[in-house]
Amino acid sequence: MIAMNILVCFKVTPDLDQLPPDGWEVDRAALTVETGFVKAMINPYDESALELALRFAEDAPGPVKLTALTVGDRSADRYLKMLYALKFDRAVRLETGADLRFTPEGIAAAIAAFVSRNPHQLIIMGRQSGVGDNAATPLLAAEKLGWPCIAHVTEIRSLQEDLLKVRAQADDGFLSYAARPPLVAAVGNVPHAYLRVPTLKERLGVREKKVEIVAAALPAEEGAGCTLTGLDVIDRRRAGLKIEGATPREKARALYELYLKERLAKL
Amino acid sequence: MANSIVVDGSRMNKIIKLDTYNMQATCQCGTPLQVLEDQLRALGYTTGHSPQSKPLAQLGGLVATRSIGQFSTLYGGIEEMVVGLEAVFPNGHIARIKNVPRRAAGPDIRHVVIGNEGALCFITEVTVKIYKFMPENNILLGYTLDRMKTGFEILRQVMVNGYRPSVARLYDPEDADYHFSHFSEGRCVLIFMAEGPKAIAEATAAAIKEIVARHPECQEVDSRYIQVWFDNLNWDASDVAEERAEILETKNIGNTTEISADWEKINVIYEACVERIRREVPDMTLVGGHSSHSYINGTNLYFVHYYNVVDCKPEEELTKYHLPIKTIIVEETLKAGGAICHHHGVGKYRTPWIDQEHGSAYYILETLKRAFDPRGIMNKGTIFKG
Numbered sequence: 166m167i168a169m170n171i172l173v174c175f176k177v178t179p180d181l182d183q184l185p186p187d188g189w190e191v192d193r194a195a196l197t198v199e200t201g202f203v204k205a206m207i208n209p210y211d212e213s214a215l216e217l218a219l220r221f222a223e224d225a226p227g228p229v230k231l232t233a234l235t236v237g238d239r240s241a242d243r244y245l246k247m248l249y250a251l252k253f254d255r256a257v258r259l260e261t262g263a264d265l266r267f268t269p270e271g272i273a274a275a276i277a278a279f280v281s282r283n284p285h286q287l288i289i290m291g292r293q294s295g296v297g298d299n300a301a302t303p304l305l306a307a308e309k310l311g312w313p314c315i316a317h318v319t320e321i322r323s324l325q326e327d328l329l330k331v332r333a334q335a336d337d338g339f340l341s342y343a344a345r346p347p348l349v350a351a352v353g354n355v356p357h358a359y360l361r362v363p364t365l366k367e368r369l370g371v372r373e374k375k376v377e378i379v380a381a382a383l384p385a386e387e388g389a390g391c392t393l394t395g396l397d398v399i400d401r402r403r404a405g406l407k408i409e410g411a412t413p414r415e416k417a418r419a420l421y422e423l424y425l426k427e428r429l430a431k432l
Numbered sequence: 433m434a435n436s437i438v439v440d441g442s443r444m445n446k447i448i449k450l451d452t453y454n455m456q457a458t459c460q461c462g463t464p465l466q467v468l469e470d471q472l473r474a475l476g477y478t479t480g481h482s483p484q485s486k487p488l489a490q491l492g493g494l495v496a497t498r499s500i501g502q503f504s505t506l507y508g509g510i511e512e513m514v515v516g517l518e519a520v521f522p523n524g525h526i527a528r529i530k531n532v533p534r535r536a537a538g539p540d541i542r543h544v545v546i547g548n549e550g551a552l553c554f555i556t557e558v559t560v561k562i563y564k565f566m567p568e569n570n571i572l573l574g575y576t577l578d579r580m581k582t583g584f585e586i587l588r589q590v591m592v593n594g595y596r597p598s599v600a601r602l603y604d605p606e607d608a609d610y611h612f613s614h615f616s617e618g619r620c621v622l623i624f625m626a627e628g629p630k631a632i633a634e635a636t637a638a639a640i641k642e643i644v645a646r647h648p649e650c651q652e653v654d655s656r657y658i659q660v661w662f663d664n665l666n667w668d669a670s671d672v673a674e675e676r677a678e679i680l681e682t683k684n685i686g687n688t689t690e691i692s693a694d695w696e697k698i699n700v701i702y703e704a705c706v707e708r709i710r711r712e713v714p715d716m717t718l719v720g721g722h723s724s725h726s727y728i729n730g731t732n733l734y735f736v737h738y739y740n741v742v743d744c745k746p747e748e749e750l751t752k753y754h755l756p757i758k759t760i761i762v763e764e765t766l767k768a769g770g771a772i773c774h775h776h777g778v779g780k781y782r783t784p785w786i787d788q789e790h791g792s793a794y795y796i797l798e799t800l801k802r803a804f805d806p807r808g809i810m811n812k813g814t815i816f817k818g
Binding site for chain 1: 609611612613614654656657659660661663664677678681682684710715716717718719738739740
């Protein structure tokens with residue numbers, strides 16, 4: 166039986182929850198947000214995609230080869246090494262040297278170029294990440310490859326040797342597909358959101374394994390369709406006021422006079 | 433525990449008095465520390481107590497467990513903060529220990545209550561010291577380095593030379609990788625915070641820099657890394673719930689065990705425990721630790737241990753993983769002459785070793801139990817055997 170090659174794409178992102186509301190340092194001229202001092206993590210949707218792929222490989226009737234792929238700098242290598250420990254067969258990092266945070270076209274092109282040189286039947290990736298937040302990369306990668314794409318995927322199983330059962334979430338329910346690879350699966354809110362943890366022995370066992378680093382020059386036109394021109398922070402602060410008064414009657418009067426009277430008059 | 437009653441003091445949650453002239457605050461036992469701290473900070477004061485559990489912990493529990501906070505190297509543990517208190521003993525006697533700066537009127541009876549873990553009495557009211565809150569003077573410093581031994585030596589030099597940073601923490605490579613993977617690069621991490629009046633904070637930071645500079649393996653990191661870490665120190669209920677969900681899904685469980693020892697012994701204990709846990713306990717995913725509370729004569733070690741629960745019923749997890757890890761840490765600590773509990777209290781897990789921990793002085797502890805709780809009705813099996 167021929168092994169099914171699955172490519173799982175993931176992105177290392179800053180844990181933006183660690184930034185307090187007043188901690189967002191936006192450089193509007195350079196179009197950057199300072200996140201370099203925040204702990205990094207695997208983008209949560211991608212984390213679900215990685216775990217989903219491992220579960221698929223465990224349950225599949227035939228052999229499965231898993232490749233983990235990311236686009237970025239060497240800060241991603243510790244995650245790629247961890248994925249080796251979790252039994253991924255290949256761990257690949259595409260180095261483009263370009264700032265691809267807001268250019269899903271560029272990332273999709275890099276993924277498609279990798280797949281054209283390294284045939285895979287199934288690509289699994291998170292539907293979006295917290296940095297670009299555009300949810301476009303899986304769709305663009307599918308378009309460039311000419312493959313179908315299923316969005317909001319929550320489960321993938323083998324139906325037959327070359328047929329997959331894919332479950333996806335819609336607004337009011339779930340959709341189940343019988344899908345024949347090749348296919349791009351954009352993973353959404355899966356019930357099993359967390360990636361398993363390798364043991365020390367498993368990590369030790371892959372200590373000498375090297376991350377595959379592939380130079381990926383982007384075609385000049387990629388990313389030119391949409392150019393980022395501005396970054397603005399949404400002000401989510403809420404104000405609270407304490408109404409002073411000696412009695413509830415006084416407080417109610419103050420509430421009416423100061424905050425309600427004018428609004429009620431407009432009704 | 434079968435046939436037990438849990439007494440919940442959380443509705444006794446009034447702040448009785450904030451006395452900014454005598455610099456003390458009096459609260460009922462169920463007052464959340466976060467509530468007290470927020471009110472104090474609005475007035476420009478602080479308790480100086482900041483355990484990770486601050487959003488959840490209440491004053492009575494903090495005193496009962498002999499708690500310690502992240503700024504302890506300057507402010508001390510809760511035992512150095514408590515001025516006076518009120519406690520109810522099993523026979524119904526209500527004892528009030530009055531609020532005075534110090535006294536030499538016999539043994540310090542506060543220490544019968546502080547850390548009793550509900551095994552001698554129930555704490556109903558607490559008075560703690562307060563301090564001026566001057567966060568504008570905080571100076572954060574961070575370094576990476578190769579060896580824990582070097583880090584312990586730096587901590588020792590800071591302490592014995594008379595400097596009191598509020599935060600003085602040393603992480604081993606594994607623990608540093610867990611918290612600081614974005615800059616630690618497989619090395620140990622050393623963190624300091626100097627605080628207090630501006631001149632003191634600046635002098636403390638300058639001295640720390642000078643001491644660290646004597647150790648060429650240390651590399652300074654941008655203090656903004658440490659600031660982000662500092663801003664995300666404490667856990668609230670949502671963090672606890674998220675961790676629980678992650679544990680249930682991944683079956684990867686983390687726990688901690690904290691001990692203390694003098695400067696000569698601490699690295700010996702650290703190396704022995706890490707080596708033994710890695711070798712003897714199956715399915716470990718992380719074994720590491722950090723020092724987070726230093727004193728002139730030694731420091732603590734907060735071992736962090738994570739494991740995957742494999743081929744094991746839920747009720748067997750304790751005996752397959754948790755207790756063997758605790759046993760190794762306790763055995764190695766006792767062998768080196770350290771203390772088996774630094775700030776989490778004894779609880780049920782470490783009670784089996786309590787007589788070895790105290791040796792001939794266990795007589796004093798045991799006699800307290802016989803005197804105050806002769807029928808053994810208070811938190812059975814905690815601190816005291818039987």
